Amino acid sequence: xxxxxxxxxxxxxxxxxxxxxxxxxxxxxxxxxxxxxxxxxxxxxxxxxxxxxxxxxxxxxxxxxxxxxxxxxxxxxxxxxxxxxxxxxxxxxxxxxxxxxxxxxxxxxxxxxxxxxxxxxxxxxxxxxxxxxxxxxxxxxxxxxxxxxxxxxxxxxxxxxxxxxxxxxxxxxxxxxxxxxxxxxxxxxxxxxxxxxxxxxxxxxxxxxxxxxxxxxxxxxxxxxxxxxxxxxxxxxxxxxxxxxxxxxxxxxxxxxxxxxxxxxxxxxxxxxxxxxxxxxxxxxxxxxxxxxxxxxxxxxxxxxxxxxxxxxxxxxxxxxx
Numbered sequence: 001x002x003x004x005x006x007x008x009x010x011x012x013x014x015x016x017x018x019x020x021x022x023x024x025x026x027x028x029x030x031x032x033x034x035x036x037x038x039x040x041x042x043x044x045x046x047x048x049x050x051x052x053x054x055x056x057x058x059x060x061x062x063x064x065x066x067x068x069x070x071x072x073x074x075x076x077x078x079x080x081x082x083x084x085x086x087x088x089x090x091x092x093x094x095x096x097x098x099x100x101x102x103x104x105x106x107x108x109x110x111x112x113x114x115x116x117x118x119x120x121x122x123x124x125x126x127x128x129x130x131x132x133x134x135x136x137x138x139x140x141x142x143x144x145x146x147x148x149x150x151x152x153x154x155x156x157x158x159x160x161x162x163x164x165x166x167x168x169x170x171x172x173x174x175x176x177x178x179x180x181x182x183x184x185x186x187x188x189x190x191x192x193x194x195x196x197x198x199x200x201x202x203x204x205x206x207x208x209x210x211x212x213x214x215x216x217x218x219x220x221x222x223x224x225x226x227x228x229x230x231x232x233x234x235x236x237x238x239x240x241x242x243x244x245x246x247x248x249x250x251x252x253x254x255x256x257x258x259x260x261x262x263x264x265x266x267x268x269x270x271x272x273x274x275x276x277x278x279x280x281x282x283x284x285x286x287x288x289x290x291x292x293x294x295x296x297x298x299x300x301x302x303x304x305x306x307x308x309x310x311x312x313x314x315x316x317x318x319x320x321x322x
Contacts, residue, residue: 036081063177083117093130110159168212
């Protein structure tokens with residue numbers, strides 16, 4: 001698929017490392033894989049932190065988890081290891097403080113912080129954290145948003161009912177950086193969402209709205225009552241505008257929903273875990289109310305029957321390795 005970058009997530013963890021070297025090795029990893037930071041724990045507790053990194057063609061994604069600690073990026077470190085990037089931090093778990101020359105902000109779970117990574121800052125996580133990170137080279141950020149400099153940090157909510165575009169961006173990053181079954185990231189769509197959040201490129205709104213709608217649909221495929229008005233309300237646009245947004249991509253909301261349900265069903269049929277699920281179970285799980293309709297749609301879409309896919313998967317698992 002055009003725009004999809006098949007990057008492989010790379011995980012790093014301090015768990016199992018020598019306790020006295022954990023901070024040092026964590027700093028070393030971040031300097032190479034994300035953003036150079038100085039780190040220290042808030043108490044005598046040993047640093048327990050993990051990071052999943054995904055490097056796309058131009059941008060970098062990460063999922064970070066850790067216990068209580070503080071990170072700092074001062075002028076000396078910035079001169080030694082310039083990031084030349086804009087960073088977006090999406091807080092999932094744990095309240096964080098952000099100290100910057102513009103003041104002090106408290107970032108709650110469900111809020112995104114956007115800042116210039118080469119302006120000194122300190123971030124603290126007194127109760128631990130889980131967050132998603134998007135690092136964008138400054139030149140790329142300027143190209144897609146028209147903004148040359150992020151002069152002040154910006155906080156945007158991505159909770160349900162808040163900024164639907166920011167919520168879609170968080171979901172896309174989260175799907176690409178999860179430890180199990182990560183979904184390949186569409187870098188172009190990510191950058192369009194960033195442009196829409198920055199408010200600098202109004203032409204990107206249609207793409208951003210479509211990406212937000214697609215993300216919502218993917219999260220609610222199992223709901224057989226999923227409808228275009230429901231999706232439009234979640235994204236914050238009218239059903240008519242939602243139809244126009246999908247028409248620009250050469251499809252409709254019902255066609256997209258059907259396609260995604262069929263793809264989800266095929267994935268289930270090919271996996272070992274759901275082998276005990278009947279074809280009807282798979283259909284129901286993916287939001288189909290009729291097993292007959294599912295079977296007909298599956299054959300029309302893929303050119304083979306769902307039972308053929310299931311049988312082939314079972315035979316493949318039964319064959320001895322090698």
